[in-house]
Amino acid sequence: MIQKILIANRGEIALRIVRACRELGIKTLAVYSEADVQSLHVQLADEAICIGGPHSADSYLRADRIISAAEIGDVDAIHPGYGFLSENAKFAEQCESCNVKFIGPKSNSIKMMGDKAVAKDTVRKAGVPIVPGSDGPIDSETEAVKVARKIGYPVIIKAVAGGGGRGMRIAHNDVSFAKEFHVARGEAEKAFGNGQVYIEKYIEKPRHIEFQILADSHGHIVHLGERDCSVQRRHQKLIEESPSPFLTADLRKKMGKAAIRAATAAEYENAGTIEFLVDAKGHFYFIEMNTRIQVEHPVTEEVTGIDLIKQQIRVANGEKLDFDQGDVKFEKHAIECRINAEDPARGFAPSPGTIGLYYSPGGHGVRVDSHAYSGYTIPPYYDSMIGKLICFGSTRKVALERAYRALSEYLIRGIKTTIPLHKAIMADPIFIEGKATTSYMEEFLSRTPPDLFS
Amino acid sequence: MKRSELTVFAVEEEGFKLKIKRGPDGVPVVTGSHIPAKPAAAEAPAPAAAPSPGTPAASPAGPEEEPGIGFIKSPMVGTFYRASSPESKPFVDTGVKVQENTVVCIIEAMKIMNEIQAETKGTIIEILVESGQPVEYGQRLFKIKQG
Numbered sequence: 225m226i227q228k229i230l231i232a233n234r235g236e237i238a239l240r241i242v243r244a245c246r247e248l249g250i251k252t253l254a255v256y257s258e259a260d261v262q263s264l265h266v267q268l269a270d271e272a273i274c275i276g277g278p279h280s281a282d283s284y285l286r287a288d289r290i291i292s293a294a295e296i297g298d299v300d301a302i303h304p305g306y307g308f309l310s311e312n313a314k315f316a317e318q319c320e321s322c323n324v325k326f327i328g329p330k331s332n333s334i335k336m337m338g339d340k341a342v343a344k345d346t347v348r349k350a351g352v353p354i355v356p357g358s359d360g361p362i363d364s365e366t367e368a369v370k371v372a373r374k375i376g377y378p379v380i381i382k383a384v385a386g387g388g389g390r391g392m393r394i395a396h397n398d399v400s401f402a403k404e405f406h407v408a409r410g411e412a413e414k415a416f417g418n419g420q421v422y423i424e425k426y427i428e429k430p431r432h433i434e435f436q437i438l439a440d441s442h443g444h445i446v447h448l449g450e451r452d453c454s455v456q457r458r459h460q461k462l463i464e465e466s467p468s469p470f471l472t473a474d475l476r477k478k479m480g481k482a483a484i485r486a487a488t489a490a491e492y493e494n495a496g497t498i499e500f501l502v503d504a505k506g507h508f509y510f511i512e513m514n515t516r517i518q519v520e521h522p523v524t525e526e527v528t529g530i531d532l533i534k535q536q537i538r539v540a541n542g543e544k545l546d547f548d549q550g551d552v553k554f555e556k557h558a559i560e561c562r563i564n565a566e567d568p569a570r571g572f573a574p575s576p577g578t579i580g581l582y583y584s585p586g587g588h589g590v591r592v593d594s595h596a597y598s599g600y601t602i603p604p605y606y607d608s609m610i611g612k613l614i615c616f617g618s619t620r621k622v623a624l625e626r627a628y629r630a631l632s633e634y635l636i637r638g639i640k641t642t643i644p645l646h647k648a649i650m651a652d653p654i655f656i657e658g659k660a661t662t663s664y665m666e667e668f669l670s671r672t673p674p675d676l677f678s
Numbered sequence: 679m680k681r682s683e684l685t686v687f688a689v690e691e692e693g694f695k696l697k698i699k700r701g702p703d704g705v706p707v708v709t710g711s712h713i714p715a716k717p718a719a720a721e722a723p724a725p726a727a728a729p730s731p732g733t734p735a736a737s738p739a740g741p742e743e744e745p746g747i748g749f750i751k752s753p754m755v756g757t758f759y760r761a762s763s764p765e766s767k768p769f770v771d772t773g774v775k776v777q778e779n780t781v782v783c784i785i786e787a788m789k790i791m792n793e794i795q796a797e798t799k800g801t802i803i804e805i806l807v808e809s810g811q812p813v814e815y816g817q818r819l820f821k822i823k824q825g
Contacts, residue, residue, distance in 0.1 A: 258816060274814040275755055289815060292755040292787040296812035322788070 226250060226300040226325060226541050231269065232290050233305030236611055237519070238265040239595045241303050244533035253297040255290055257283035259603040264595040271297060278605045284308045287315045294324050301325035301540055303533075307607075310516040311338055327540040329515050333490045337513040341384050341422045343490075347510050350489035352482045355501065355509040357424035365405055371423050372401050378426040381405055383412035383419075391415055392459065394426055427509065429661040430501035432456065433468050434514075435483035436524045437496045438535055440545045445487050447480040448524050448532075449554050455649065457572070457665045462642070463649065464520040465559040466527045469620060469658025470502065479508055486513060494539045495521070495532055504661075519562065519612070522593055526558040526616040557623040558616035561631065563594070564608040567640035568677035576604040580638035585630035589617045602639065610641070620658070624650055644677040747803075750796055750820040752813045756787035760809045770820070774802050782820060785813065800824040 228251040231238045238254065242265050245252045254269035259278035266272045273293040276283030283289070287309060294302055302324055304310035316331035328334070337343045341360045348354045356375050361384050362368045372379045372395065381404055383391030393408040395401035405421070413419035431454045439445040452468035453461045471479070483498040490496075490513060497514040521532045530552075539545075566572040582598040594611025596602075602610060613634065615627040628650040634643050649655050652668060752758070760768035760783055770782045776796040784791050804821035807813060 273755060273812075274816050276815045283815075288787065289755045293814070295788060296755065296757060 226537060228253060228297070228299045228301075229327070229537070230255060230290070230294045230297060230299040230302045230324075231265065231305065232284070232302050233308055233310075234260055234263060234265070234284060234606065236593050236595045236609070237305040237517075238263075239268070240593055241265075241305065241533055242268050244531065244537065248534060248537060250537070253293070253299055255284075255293050257605075259605050262600065264597060264600075273297060278603065280308065280605065287312070287318055290315075291318055291322055291324070294319075294322070299324060301327050301537075303327040303536070304516070306516050306518055311514070313338060325540050327494065327536050328517075329493050329496060330491065333492050334515045337490050337496075337515050339384055340382060340386065340512055341420075343513055344422075344510065346489050347486040347513075350485045352486045352489075352510050353508060355424040355427065355511060358422045361420040361422050363420070365402060368405050368423060369398060369401060373398070375423065375425045377401075378428070380424050380426040381408040381421050382424060383408065383416055383421055385416035385418035385420070386412060390459070391421075427501050427503050429663045430454075430503050431468065431470055431661050432461075432499065433471065433479070433502050433508070434497045434499040435480060436521070436532075437483055437487045437492065437498060438530075438532070438539070438545065439487055439492045439494060439496070440539050441493050441542055442544050444545045444548070445484050445492065446545065446547070446549045446552060447483050448528050448530060448552055450476065450479065451520055451523050453520065454660050454662050455655070455664055456662055457669075461520065461562065462665065463559065463561055463646070464523050465557070465620075465623070466523045467554055467557065472506075475502075475506055475508070482508070482510070486510060490515075495536050501662075519609070520560055522591060522612060522614045523558045523560045526591065526614055527554050527556050528552055529555065556616045556618060557620045558614055559620075559623045559627050560612050560614045561627060561646040562609055562642070563611040563613060563634075563636070563646075564642045565602050565610050565639050566608050566642055568642055568645040569640075569674040572642075573640075574604070574608050575640035576602045576608075577639045578602075579636055581635055582637070583633070583635040584611075585613070585633040587630070589622070589626050590615055590630045596636065610636075613646075624656060642677075648672060648676050746824050748798055748800065748822050748824045749806075749818040750782060750794075750798065750822055752785060752815060752817045752819055753794065754785055754787055754792065755814055756785040756792070756812070758807045758809065758811050758813045758819065759784040759786060759791075760805070762791070770802050772802050772805060776800060776802060776822070794819075796820075796822070798822060798824060 229245055230253045231241045242252050252269040254266045254272040255275045256266045257276055257278050275289040275293055276286055302319055309315040311334055313331045313335040316326045316334055319326035344354045358371045378396045381393045391412045393404040395404040408421050409419045433450050433452050435450050436448040449466055450468050451464045451466045453464045455463040486498045495517050497518050499511045500508045501511055502508045525532055565575045567575050578601040579596055582596055584592040591614040596610045613630055615623050615630050617623045617626055631643055631647040762784055777799055778797050780796045781793045782796050783794050785794055800822040802820050803823050806818050
């Protein structure tokens with residue numbers, strides 16, 4: 225029985241995990257950097273241990289210190305959150321060998337799905353459609369050009385060790401391909417320590433639609449529906465919603481089954497997400513699997529009524545899923561806006577600093593997952609997301625109107641945030657009509673005057 | 679403390695003692711005995727103002743800075759030991775002079791006994807933790823008179 229959990233993360237997700245643990249009567253141990261002493265989850269956890277200096281490399285990425293803290297704190301399990309060490313197979317292995325339960329899949333699944341080329345191959349064998357591309361990494365430029373011509377331009381060059389939208393370049397012809405191939409390899413080496421790349425067909429103006437998976441350790445796997453995450457800027461998600469305004473019931477069924485086949489092929493346990501690209505004709509292609517809980521998990525929680533963090537803990541405890549696919553109902557429409565400390569009027573420049581007045585919205589169908597509070601100083605060392613606003617209702621129309629209303633009430637003084645940007649999107653006809661694809665953000669920004677965001 | 683008119687604030691609970699007093703330039707100055715495993719978290723569910731300063735580690739907000747006084751801080755997370763084994767003599771004691779490479783204690787992390795060096799020159803004037811006590815990164819282990 226898990227009785228004490230170490231939370232190896234920070235910010236809003238750490239707070240989310242503390243809350244779930246409190247409801248389950250599980251003790252919490254927060255590990256934190258010197259920059260996060262005043263963080264809300266550190267205050268609310270039962271115990272806290274400082275594990276290093278402000279930079280992530282000196283704290284949240286220090287597996288040795290985290291495991292050491294787990295030992296002196298005598299914990300049963302570690303929840304890695306998202307980012308940081310959550311998809312680090314070596315860390316999951318270290319937990320396994322130290323007899324501390326890693327709340328997530330087995331290290332083997334992380335390894336399999338962490339190599340994007342291996343992941344594609346694994347799911348392809350399970351009958352899941354993949355984006356046409358090279359059969360694994362390509363090291364020579366001559367080979368690469370041949371593959372690109374075979375697939376047909378435009379193509380996208382991706383880092384094997386990449387993910388989260390990083391390490392990707394697009395080429396439209398032979399000439400630009402040569403250049404982009406080398407740039408991609410250089411960037412990959414620098415960002416991930418692995419310069420290997422693979423090539424895929426570039427699907428134009430696709431929708432990014434991902435399926436939430438939940439699997440127990442007894443072989444039961446279900447999907448909890450999709451999230452449409454097409455509104456992205458530079459491959460970073462800004463808005464996620466469920467159900468997708470594009471999917472038909474039939475396509476949802478097909479994709480849900482494919483997602484389960486992919487998770488089965490990965491021998492998956494716990495919560496995970498299968499990401500697909502969907503073109504205008506409804507053809508869907510697997511792009512990657514995220515072997516962790518995701519930022520946008522609350523969207524699925526509000527649509528299905530299922531608490532994903534509690535389910536993660538239950539699965540880690542060895543319990544069977546207490547529902548099957550037929551029990552999963554999609555009762556609401558939910559939409560999430562990621563609130564970042566950035567200035568959309570100034571090219572999304574980061575805006576760290578101290579929050580003066582903080583007032584978050586409330587009322588029917590409004591959920592705020594944020595670690596911010598009046599007087600909180602946002603440290604400059606980590607990502608700029610300070611909270612998530614999730615609004616939901618019986619229909620998409622209600623959810624959108626509610627989101628617009630809630631964003632209007634949301635006050636964060638002293639720093640710049642993306643709240644005005646989200647408000648503008650909620651009122652935009654193309655978004656309201658459910659027509660947003662992954663090219664939406666660029667198009668929206670090009671026709672919207674920046675002072676609309678201040 | 680800043681927004682109130684308080685000049686001194688003191689709290690004492692079982693195993694924990696905290697005193698904050700407004701220093702000469704208005705900067706709060708904190709003294710207290712430190713418990714790494716249990717932060718004195720304010721019970722308010724959603725603080726309207728900044729959470730109480732007397733929380734988790736005493737290391738980031740520490741005692742008054744006296745001239746010529748420094749601290750040997752823990753570079754890792756683990757269990758502190760004054761000697762290499764229960765039967766051995768402690769590495770250092772109060773009054774002992776240390777060099778940069780003098781081993782002052784052991785911190786055990788994941789079954790590995792790490793020898794911790796002073797990394798400064800001076801005289802030990804106070805030992806701030808006990809053998810067998812869990813310590814966190816940055817925690818003050820020894821008070822040292824520099825030079």
